[in-house]
Amino acid sequence: MSEKVAVVTGSSRGIGKAIALRLAEEGYHIVVNYARSKEAALQTAQEIEALGRKALVVKANVGKVEKIKEMFAQVDEAFGRVDVLINNAASGVLRPAMELEESHWDWTMDINSKALLFCAQEAAKRMEKVGGGKIVSISSLGSIRYLENYTAVGVSKAAVESLTRYLAVELASKNISVNAVSGGAVDTDALKHFPNREELLADAVAKTPAGRMVEPKDIVNTVMFLLSEQADMICGQTIIVDGGRSLLL
Numbered sequence: 370m371s372e373k374v375a376v377v378t379g380s381s382r383g384i385g386k387a388i389a390l391r392l393a394e395e396g397y398h399i400v401v402n403y404a405r406s407k408e409a410a411l412q413t414a415q416e417i418e419a420l421g422r423k424a425l426v427v428k429a430n431v432g433k434v435e436k437i438k439e440m441f442a443q444v445d446e447a448f449g450r451v452d453v454l455i456n457n458a459a460s461g462v463l464r465p466a467m468e469l470e471e472s473h474w475d476w477t478m479d480i481n482s483k484a485l486l487f488c489a490q491e492a493a494k495r496m497e498k499v500g501g502g503k504i505v506s507i508s509s510l511g512s513i514r515y516l517e518n519y520t521a522v523g524v525s526k527a528a529v530e531s532l533t534r535y536l537a538v539e540l541a542s543k544n545i546s547v548n549a550v551s552g553g554a555v556d557t558d559a560l561k562h563f564p565n566r567e568e569l570l571a572d573a574v575a576k577t578p579a580g581r582m583v584e585p586k587d588i589v590n591t592v593m594f595l596l597s598e599q600a601d602m603i604c605g606q607t608i609i610v611d612g613g614r615s616l617l618l
């Protein structure tokens with residue numbers, strides 16, 4: 370088949386789901402990846418199919434390299450190609466630096482950072498066969514700013530942004546572009562895990578120069594721009610979508 374295929378990690382819920390649905394609207398068949406939320410993943414797939422596109426639901430913990438390989442093998446069988454990888458899945462232990470244990474660090478880095486490297490390797494091999502492709506990761510302001518309790522996740526996102534630059538250089542000659550979108554706080558399930566959620570939401574509303582919080586559609590719009598031909602010469606960049614929040618001291 371020659372219709373384009375997008376793999377969206379962590380697309381059972383939240384921002385990943387919003388990206389998956391927009392890609393389906395734009396004509397892509399979608400690989401809906403999840404780790405735990407089977408019902409939500411099936412619901413996402415149903416919504417994609419209602420848009421007339423195909424959905425392959427794959428349970429795979431992207432923190433494990435063997436699960437990533439199994440996921441791409443399933444994609445080969447179902448679709449036989451990969452054109453877009455959205456590295457969106459994220460998890461993490463929210464604690465101050467002095468309270469982090471080794472298992473917290475490893476869990477967070479594996480799912481958020483290591484997954485980009487090994488998903489990108491698998492995706493790029495397949496993108497090469499169809500003449501190129503695009504990889505976009507979702508990052509957050511914690512990569513460059515201090516956010517309370519965000520230590521491990523912030524560092525894992527800094528790794529994502531750095532790896533984005535390395536991959537971008539090495540894959541550019543294969544016509545594969547690699548970039549990232551870094552968002553300010555978006556009110557998804559992810560925020561429910563923050564002990565300081567209310568404070569975080571109040572801060573985002575009060576201190577965003579644009580006058581409102583970032584919404585999933587803001588991230589989706591920027592992802593779609595990076596996937597478009599207009600962005601063909603954007604290489605290894607992280608575009609901040611935060612309504613100006615990170616510009617304030």
Ligand SMILES: NC(=O)c1ccc[n+]([C@@H]2O[C@H](COP(=O)([O-])OP(=O)(O)OC[C@H]3O[C@@H](n4cnc5c(N)ncnc54)[C@H](OP(=O)(O)O)[C@@H]3O)[C@@H](O)[C@H]2O)c1
Nearest residue numbers: 379381382383384404405406431458459552554555557559
């Ligand atoms: N919300 C924000 O304020 C915000 C701001 C900036 C950037 N971001 C970034 O945007 C992305 C999406 O965030 P979100 O707010 O939409 O998060 P979310 O609502 O918590 O959703 C996370 C998604 O990732 C999946 N996932 C988690 N661990 C996984 C694993 N090990 N393997 C595969 N999938 C896994 C989840 O699936 P299961 O339910 O099946 O586990 C779910 O689909 C993340 O990279 C996040 O860091 C979020």
